[in-house]
Amino acid sequence: MSGARSVMPSLKPSLRRLGMLAALGWLAGCQAVPPLRTEPAPRPAPPPPPAPAPAPQAPAVPWDVAPVEPGDWSYRAEGRDSLALFAQAGAPPRVAFVCRAGTREVAMRLLSLDGSARQVVIRTSYGALQWPALAATDGTRLVTITRPARDQGFDWIAYSRGRIGIEAAGESLLVIPVGAEIARVVEDCRN
Structure with a gap:
């Protein structure tokens, strides 16, 4: 029996270690598992912003190289008002600038060809003006x-480099020379 006893004491520490290892293994298996997260339903995409107003389209032939309309500028005063007229000899004026002094x-x-334009684009060397x-x-x-x-658009027109382009809906591009008469009419109204 003494032989059996000698084996037993050496097994006790081993069993104790085995039990501790088993407990540690069991504890290692008991990890904290986060709960499953449910994702909220995706929000619908916001509606797209409204499309911006289209920029004035450039004519097929650029205004700065298109042929200039033949004609001449004239200036005249009518009471307190003044006029700058662009016309061919013997024809009605194609373009007029009128100072309404009052x-x-x-x-x-x-x-105009049909008189129905609601928007006019005036191209100058300073930029394009889009006026109702x-x-x-x-x-x-x-x-x-x-x-x-x-x-300030009148300054752009009066001091454009040599010409201005005028576009109205349904009309062909009208390119006219710049005349000092335009600046004179504008200054009449400013003074």
Whole structure:
């Protein structure tokens, strides 16, 4: 029996170690597992922003190389008002700048093919101006743009390098030379 006893004491520490290892293994298996996260339903995409207003499209032939309309500028005073007219000899004016001194406004009148333009783009060496227009209601084919005389756009027109391009819906590009008469009419309204 003494032989059996000698084996037993040496087994006790081994069993104790084995039990501790088993307990450690069991504890290692008891990890904290985070709960399953449920993702919220994806939000619907916001509606796209409204499309910006289209920029004025450049004409097929660039305004700065297109042929210039033949004609000449003239200036005249009518009471307190003044006019700068662009026309061919014997024809009605294609373009007129009118100073309305009483209201300090400058009206730009265009002889149109059908008189229905609601928007006019004026191209200058400083940039493009997009101005609203009113069609005449008296049966004439005039389209009128009226702006305060202090509008910087008139400086762009009066001091453009040699020419301006005028585009109205449904019309062909009109390129006219710049004349000193335009600046004179604008200055009449500013003073």
